[in-house]
Amino acid sequence: MDQLDFSIRRLGTPRYASPLQLSYVNDDYIANFVLDSERILYANSLSSIQRSIEQGIEPPSFEAAGPRDRIFFNPPDVTAAIVTCGGLCPGLNDVIRGLVLSLRHNYGVNRILGIRYGYQGLVERSQLSPIALDPERVNDLSSRGGTFLGSSRGPQPVDEIVDFLLKRGINILFTIGGDGTQRGAAAIVEEISRRNLSISVIGIPKTIDNDIFLVEKSFGFDTAYxxxxxxLSSAHAEAEGAYNGVTIVKLMGREAGFLTATASVASGGVNFTLIPEIPFDLDPPHGFLSALETRIRERNHAVVVVAEGAGQEFLVKEASRLGTDASGNIKLADIGVYLCDRVKEYFHIRHIPVTVRYIDPSYIVRSLPAIPSDRMFCLRLAHNAVHAAMSGRTGMIVGYWNSAFTHIPIEASVSRKKRLDPEEDLWLSVLESTGQPNRMVNAETAKKM
Structure with a gap:
């Protein structure tokens, strides 16, 4: 890993004692404050740490998240705002609820605003008035999918956003969203810094794709997979129910295959898993269609799961006509439909009867309420975001790494995307559970790998 700067910005010296009644010592049956010196190691193997020591450098580490004994903001002076941006994701309402409850009950913050429809609601000309939030208002949110604040894609003028914050007296802003949202948050932080203002911006990373760099797991992922x-269990039943049945399922995953791979392993009934990180060909002698033919001849059914971003090299012409979305992302052509057509064509030419079915559950997966494990994770993320904001930290997201909550600079987090490593154990588990070939590429593609 390149040597990234993991230092966290602070608005100034904390001036107030925390209202939390926590401890400074161990073994007294009271939870402790977290020391600023507490760090979470980036590497979790002894060999990696030994290499750093041999090179005479400190092993990379993150600042540990959690409550501090001194806080920067005086709670009666705080006006906090919460904004949700980008696509829907299970757990959004749980994070909102957790932020409101922690601000009110743990720190005594009374002025909490919900920003409507993403960054669009943070500019005055949108005429989208914020919603006053309190524990009663958010009490039943956990039972609902989506975000009750609404969401939108795309940037807004940063100077107008900071003007909006100043006009409303907002001195803490929580940004809930993916890398595009957090890039926007980083721009807001820079404008705040340019004006020498004491406004904290804390990000809470959100993506079903689980592709946020330096974040082990993002909320909503457990529910999604x-x-x-x-x-996938239903897809397996459909495939088995027909002679030479082939069911193709498309899951979300623009550039990363974590959701597709994890669901594939968990289901136990998938035969082929196609993701953006692993190149594959379609045609014989060693492409996917050849492997699928072997499977059909031997077992008379197959389940294929494909991430939405896989195989886009086969659809360049179609994708070029689609343009980009409001966030500037290139719109993807439908690899699921394309695969269905190619499978039908391939087996028709060979006079092998097949029944092909296609399932795209994307919008169902992302809009459901969170499962209990995700709800707990959302609540803990929210608590740690509030602790960070009240301590005067800014320009950071709350992450999760090596089973611990961390503080990560936004600039480091958005510097790249997290990708599934084909040489690590998750992809090995995919290969072992599906039985698909290690590679489904022909000689020409293999040369480029």
């Missing part, structure tokens, strides 16, 4: 696993 759990629901996707149920879909």
């Amino acid at each position: 759990s629901v996707a696993t149920s879909v």
